[in-house]
Amino acid sequence: MAGTGLAEAVRQAKGIEWKRLEFLEAIVYNVGPYFLLLLVWEGVRVFLQPDPRFVPDVREVIGELIYILKNGILVDYLSRSLLRIALAAGVAIPIGILIGFGIGLNEAIANTLLPLIRFFNSIPAIAWLPLFIIWLGFKDQTIILDASYGLFFPVVFNTIVGVQTVPRVFRDAVRTLGGSWWHVVTDVILPGSLPAVLIGIRTGFAYAWRGLIAAEMIVAANGLGYLIFKAQSMILADRIIAGMILIGLTWSFLDYFLLQPLEEGTIRRWGLVQR
Amino acid sequence: MEMGSQICVRNVTHFYTNRYTRETVLALKDVSFEVDQGEFVCIIGPSGCGKSTLLYLIAGLMKPTMGEIRVDDRPVTGPGPDRGMVFQEFAILPWRTVWRNISHGLEIQGVPREKRDEIVRRYIQLIGLEGFENKYPYELSGGMKQRVALARTLACNPKVVLMDEPFAALDVQTRITLRNELLKLSLQLSNTILFVTHSVDEAALLGDRVIVMTKRPGQVKEIVQNPIPRRERNERTLEDPAFIRYRNHLFQSVRAEVQTAEYEELVQRS
Ligand SMILES: Nc1ncnc2c1ncn2[C@@H]1O[C@H](COP(=O)(O)OP(=O)(O)OP(=O)(O)O)[C@@H](O)[C@H]1O
Numbered sequence: 452m453a454g455t456g457l458a459e460a461v462r463q464a465k466g467i468e469w470k471r472l473e474f475l476e477a478i479v480y481n482v483g484p485y486f487l488l489l490l491v492w493e494g495v496r497v498f499l500q501p502d503p504r505f506v507p508d509v510r511e512v513i514g515e516l517i518y519i520l521k522n523g524i525l526v527d528y529l530s531r532s533l534l535r536i537a538l539a540a541g542v543a544i545p546i547g548i549l550i551g552f553g554i555g556l557n558e559a560i561a562n563t564l565l566p567l568i569r570f571f572n573s574i575p576a577i578a579w580l581p582l583f584i585i586w587l588g589f590k591d592q593t594i595i596l597d598a599s600y601g602l603f604f605p606v607v608f609n610t611i612v613g614v615q616t617v618p619r620v621f622r623d624a625v626r627t628l629g630g631s632w633w634h635v636v637t638d639v640i641l642p643g644s645l646p647a648v649l650i651g652i653r654t655g656f657a658y659a660w661r662g663l664i665a666a667e668m669i670v671a672a673n674g675l676g677y678l679i680f681k682a683q684s685m686i687l688a689d690r691i692i693a694g695m696i697l698i699g700l701t702w703s704f705l706d707y708f709l710l711q712p713l714e715e716g717t718i719r720r721w722g723l724v725q726r
Numbered sequence: 727m728e729m730g731s732q733i734c735v736r737n738v739t740h741f742y743t744n745r746y747t748r749e750t751v752l753a754l755k756d757v758s759f760e761v762d763q764g765e766f767v768c769i770i771g772p773s774g775c776g777k778s779t780l781l782y783l784i785a786g787l788m789k790p791t792m793g794e795i796r797v798d799d800r801p802v803t804g805p806g807p808d809r810g811m812v813f814q815e816f817a818i819l820p821w822r823t824v825w826r827n828i829s830h831g832l833e834i835q836g837v838p839r840e841k842r843d844e845i846v847r848r849y850i851q852l853i854g855l856e857g858f859e860n861k862y863p864y865e866l867s868g869g870m871k872q873r874v875a876l877a878r879t880l881a882c883n884p885k886v887v888l889m890d891e892p893f894a895a896l897d898v899q900t901r902i903t904l905r906n907e908l909l910k911l912s913l914q915l916s917n918t919i920l921f922v923t924h925s926v927d928e929a930a931l932l933g934d935r936v937i938v939m940t941k942r943p944g945q946v947k948e949i950v951q952n953p954i955p956r957r958e959r960n961e962r963t964l965e966d967p968a969f970i971r972y973r974n975h976l977f978q979s980v981r982a983e984v985q986t987a988e989y990e991e992l993v994q995r996s
Pocket residue numbers: 742743744751752753772773774775776777778779780942
């Protein structure tokens with residue numbers, strides 16, 4: 452059977468075990484830097500004494516977080532933003548990888564699509580927003596499309612690099628084992644390009660997240676982007692900062708629980724990256 | 727064409743053309759030779775004389791500019807499982823374990839699971855890879871990696887095994903070990919083996935015949951028959967007077983080509 456490389460990888464990713472010491476270490480490394488950030492923040496407040504309406508106290512922000520958690524806004528808005536980004540990823544990542552493979556493997560496809568992709572890549576997702584609104588209205592689709600737009604390009608470009616940098620000798624080896632082009636794609640190019648594809652997804656998510664927040668500010672009546680934008684009109688600096696913290700934390704969690712296990716089970720397991 | 731010859735290379739000439747500058751490099755010029763079924767033939771020649779090119783052409787990974795290559799009396803039109811290849815760069819896949827690398831060719835050919843496992847187990851034993859089945863390539867030494875590559879190729883039982891300087895990236899001791907192992911192993915195999923190397927010792931000890939190539943553009947300079955039959959060859963053969971004469975002859979033959987190549991390069995540069 453061909454093409455079981457990825458299935459095996461996913462099986463291994465599920466099998467990752469946590470040792471207690473590793474868990475403690477993870478907490479120290481993941482909480483420590485944020486603790487430093489808090490110190491700087493409090494330092495600014497205590498020594499520079501800015502207007503408390505503009506630079507709120509840590510406690511006020513935490514209070515605000517608890518407040519929106521209690522009244523249900525936090526869970527509602529966060530889950531809506533997450534659903535949107537998940538849908539954007541579901542659209543942009545497969546299409547991006549597919550097109551990246553096409554360009555990386557076929558010269559005719561590369562010559563046709565690359566100029567267009569370069570052109571559109573230079574236009575920021577936010578610049579498309581007015582047009583998307585005219586086309587799709589003030590709807591979720593508009594936000595998802597805007598987020599997908601930002602996610603798409605890094606995935607495409609990194610996939611191309613990934614495909615093209617898989618050592619040629621691996622393809623030759625599979626061909627001399629009697630493998631067809633399809634075997635080369637599934638058994639060599641797909642796993643071999645994975646390190647670059649993961650970089651593309653990670654970079655792309657950062658752009659998608661930006662597009663999402665920006666679009667939610669303008670289009671939505673909910674979501675994290677809306678949360679902080681609405682707060683601005685009421686000069687609720689504490690809520691704005693609470694929203695920003697949520698955005699940052701959410702992304703950290705996504706990275707930690709989604710992308711990193713995928714890396715552990717694949718490219719680290721294969722020794723393609725050193726630690 | 728003679729019956730019984732497994733590989734038949736006839737008047738093969740090969741150019742490389744640079745895509746951008748349109749410059750051409752003549753890698754092989756009018757190369758002809760035949761290899762019999764079950765023979766172990768080594769190819770030596772100066773660096774850049776087209777040895778890898780020749781193997782890639784026989785493997786079907788490239789097409790010759792001119793001339794014809796036949797394997798089992800059928801023209802080579804592309805790569806196929808009847809011609810396995812072992813590459814200098816340990817071309818085993820980093821994302822497959824030792825076991826799954828060795829079974830890869832069998833998977834491709836759709837050999838059923840049980841049969842596959844049986845064959846893989848046999849070659850793991852034959853090539854001394856027990857205990858490494860579930861390791862990934864990055865966890866292996868160079869010698870082990872190349873053992874896996876050899877097992878992977880042999881597991882498909884190709885009629886022809888092409889080996890392109892398989893031991894070149896190894897340290898001297900490992901290299902000697904693997905050379906001796908391959909010599910012993912080859913007595914149990916019926917595959918035809920075409921083995922490219924830079925090492926005169928390797929060629930002399932392993933090859934039933936040795937093809938000496940000229941500097942680039944590579945031509946067949948001479949084909950020399952080993953005075954000692956393969957069954958009788960072992961580490962002690964290295965001290966046999968007849969063998970030493972044979973080895974020295976090969977050495978002088980290659981050395982002369984290397985020297986003219988170096989001389990021409992000097993003249994060209996000045
Ligand atoms: N893809 C290529 N494009 C252009 N020239 C090439 C290409 N591959 C090889 N050559 C040239 O063809 C000649 C023969 O190359 P080849 O790799 O077959 O030599 P070789 O005998 O295997 O050398 P070595 O012993 O160093 O491995 C060399 O001069 C090389 O520079």
